[in-house]
Amino acid sequence: MALETSPEKPAPVRQVANALAGWIDRLGVVWVEGQVAQVSRRPGMGTVFLTLRDSVADVSVTVTCSRVLFDSLPTPVQEGASVVIHAKPSYYANRGTISLQAREIRAVGLGELLARLEQRRQLLAAEGLFAPERKRRLPFLPHLVGLVTAPGSAAERDVVENATRRWPGVAFETAYAAMQGTRSAAEVIDALRRLDAHPGVDVIVVARGGGSVEDLLPFSDEGLVRVVSAVRTPVVSAIGHEPDTPLLDLVADVRASTPTDAAKRIVPDVGEERGRVVQGRDRLRHALDRYLHREQAALDALRSRPALGDPRVLLDQRADELRAYRDRIRRCLTHRLDRAADDVDHHRARVRALSPLATLQRGYAVVQDADGHVVTSAGTVAVGAELSVRVADGRIHATTTHSESHTETEESDA
Numbered sequence: 376m377a378l379e380t381s382p383e384k385p386a387p388v389r390q391v392a393n394a395l396a397g398w399i400d401r402l403g404v405v406w407v408e409g410q411v412a413q414v415s416r417r418p419g420m421g422t423v424f425l426t427l428r429d430s431v432a433d434v435s436v437t438v439t440c441s442r443v444l445f446d447s448l449p450t451p452v453q454e455g456a457s458v459v460i461h462a463k464p465s466y467y468a469n470r471g472t473i474s475l476q477a478r479e480i481r482a483v484g485l486g487e488l489l490a491r492l493e494q495r496r497q498l499l500a501a502e503g504l505f506a507p508e509r510k511r512r513l514p515f516l517p518h519l520v521g522l523v524t525a526p527g528s529a530a531e532r533d534v535v536e537n538a539t540r541r542w543p544g545v546a547f548e549t550a551y552a553a554m555q556g557t558r559s560a561a562e563v564i565d566a567l568r569r570l571d572a573h574p575g576v577d578v579i580v581v582a583r584g585g586g587s588v589e590d591l592l593p594f595s596d597e598g599l600v601r602v603v604s605a606v607r608t609p610v611v612s613a614i615g616h617e618p619d620t621p622l623l624d625l626v627a628d629v630r631a632s633t634p635t636d637a638a639k640r641i642v643p644d645v646g647e648e649r650g651r652v653v654q655g656r657d658r659l660r661h662a663l664d665r666y667l668h669r670e671q672a673a674l675d676a677l678r679s680r681p682a683l684g685d686p687r688v689l690l691d692q693r694a695d696e697l698r699a700y701r702d703r704i705r706r707c708l709t710h711r712l713d714r715a716a717d718d719v720d721h722h723r724a725r726v727r728a729l730s731p732l733a734t735l736q737r738g739y740a741v742v743q744d745a746d747g748h749v750v751t752s753a754g755t756v757a758v759g760a761e762l763s764v765r766v767a768d769g770r771i772h773a774t775t776t777h778s779e780s781h782t783e784t785e786e787s788d789a
Contacts, residue, residue: 392468399466399473407436407475408459408483411452416442425452427460427475438462440477448480449494457483492595496622499597504604505625511609513629513641517577519546520641521570521608523563525554530582530613530634537638545642548576554583559593564602571606578641579606581623582613582634594621603627613637735767753778 378394380386412435413426423445425438438460445452452458462475499505520538524531531549538545550566553559563581570579581603583594593599594614603610603626612627613634624630631637677683727733735741742750743763750756756775764771 389468392466392471396466396468399464402464404461404463404478406459406461408457409436411454411456411458414452414454416445425477427458430457437472437474438477439474440480444477444480448482452480452482459483492622495595495597496625499600499622499626504600509604511628513609513611514577516542516643517545517641519548519573519575519577521573521576521579522547522549522582523552523566523570523579524549524582524634526551528554528582528584530554530584533634534580534582534613534638537635538642541638541644542642543645548573555586555590555593560596560599563593564599567599567602567606567610571608576608578609578611580611580613580631580634580637580641581627582637583615584634585616591615591621594623596622599623600626611637611641732767735765740771741765753780 378386378390407427408430409427410430411425412428415424417424421442423440423442425440426435427438428435459481460475460477461479461481462477464473465476466473503509522531522534524534535547538547548570550570552562552566554563567579567581570576581594583591591614594612600622603623609628611629611631612621612624613631613636614621614623616633629640631640681688731741741764743765744750744756745761745763747763750762756762756778758775758777760775762773762775764773
């Protein structure tokens with residue numbers, strides 16, 4: 376119902392704003408299709424602001440969406456994507472603006488296709504097909520390169536010409552396949568398997584020029600991705616241009632931005648390698664020269680020493696030391712022998728002094744009876760007994776004619 380107003384009875388702004396809010400609220404929930412012109416995510420806020428633009432007319436409307444709903448979309452909404460939004464129109468009286476409160480967002484057209492590809496990417500990534508540890512290193516210098524491309528394509532020419540220019544000796548084994556259309560994925564799979572079974576192929580390059588997302592769909596085929604993951608030969612993906620990222624780029628061992636970039640990655644540049652060889656040879660020569668100069672300087676320093684200048688000096692010094700040691704040994708040995716001889720003489724003199732023979736030499740004698748017993752008393756010898764008298768130079772055999780015993784007084788007097 377229209378407001379009843381007049382110049383005398385005008386409606387206040389709040390009344391008009393509330394009436395507009397009521398009328399817009401009656402519209403209820405609607406499905407709106409458009410193109411996302413702008414996405415604004417403010418830090419710390421739970422609301423994401425989008426600008427939805429009509430694909431034909433120059434008309435746009437603001438859309439508000441909760442951050443939880445926006446982040447849960449299978450494919451992130453980017454500027455330029457076509458979407459269908461299930462939203463409720465709202466009028467904000469304070470600012471006098473109209474916006475749509477989004478309750479559901481769906482991608483349509485290319486956006487829906489990208490959403491399916493994103494789901495497929497997430498599924499294959501969960502299986503580990505894109506894991507970095509599955510990537511294989513390319514050979515430094517492949518003898519035979521397998522190439523999968525369309526016959527007579529610019530991609531084939533770019534790869535072959537650039538690779539040959541970098542390394543003239545490189546050879547190619549080309550397996551042609553349709554690089555676009557419904558038969559493309561199956562033919563590329565067959566070409567990959569044939570090249571992988573070839574015993575001489577060291578690396579395989581899948582090359583195609585740029586194109587739309589629909590043209591590059593065969594290179595996101597799940598079957599192709601699994602075959603590339605299973606082959607034993609390293610695979611280089613050179614599909615489209617730098618912004619294009621089919622799933623083949625994720626599973627391949629090396630991703631090249633263009634076919635020309637693939638040629639630079641599979642073979643080294645002969646000029647650069649020759650320069651590295653020359654540089655390495657020069658570094659080795661300089662290192663060897665420094666080593667020889669250092670060792671020569673050490674030899675010169677050693678040779679300049681007096682001992683090495685005339686080695687006989689060391690021998691003469693050692694000869695003098697040997698003579699001195701020999702004289703010391705002789706003196707020590709002579710001294711030891713003299714002391715030992717003195718000790719022998721001394722002990723011999725003592726032994727001689729204590730020997731009974733020395734006593735006999737002073738005129739004493741030892742008398743023994745026939746049984747060999749020493750006679751110590753005259754009373755023990757009978758008349759006519761045979762005796763043996765031991766003197767210093769022999770024995771005297773005698774017969775007792777008589778014996779006399781001396782008294783103690785006589786012995787003392789004697």
